[in-house]
Amino acid sequence: GNSVTQMEGPVTLSEEAFLTINCTYTATGYPSLFWYVQYPGEGLQLLLKATKADDKGSNKGFEATYRKETTSFHLEKGSVQVSDSAVYFCALSPLDGTGGFKTIFGAGTRLFVKA
């Protein structure tokens, strides 16, 4: 079946540190991949996406590359800010209809950034 596995949190970094949050997936067919972010007290927001192998999604300094050979979509940012403190969810949406079209989420990784 389709599933997403994320690194467990919380992740605590100092401001301007490099961030990596690992995400691997299992899916039939060729899913689209997403990173969503949930800031404290707010709803889920799409951060970035990639729809095919080797695509790189980017937004607000965050990047993730769709790696089909390693079934991964790791989130990276070169220099985090305190305002990046949030919970980050990796998600996939299968394209081929097997198991139905739906967005499946990982468990989330909480990021704390200290000033």
Added chain:
Amino acid sequence: EAGVAQSPRYKIIEKRQSVAFWCNPISGHATLYWYQQILGQGPKLLIQFQNNGVVDDSQLPKDRFSAERLKGVDSTLKIQPAKLEDSAVYLCASSFAVNTEAFFGQGTRLTVV
């Protein structure tokens, strides 16, 4: 463009009571989802509609949960009777089509006491 609207934002009920949540998706979005997000976990899909038809309700506890989208626009999710373990945030999301990104409402936080 207006986002996904949900109401109420918060609800506290006693176990065995009933509760209903409402969602109005983004205009023109054919796909509507209801997710349950228990504290510390990722959202879990409860039900997915394509227009007014159910695409997937495999994880909906049908003995107590029900959902409808009668005119293919807004949707209601009902729990009857509620249990303590139903305490969670219930998220509604919509997307223009399947396999495109989902846009989320702010959710309804349900506390069952």
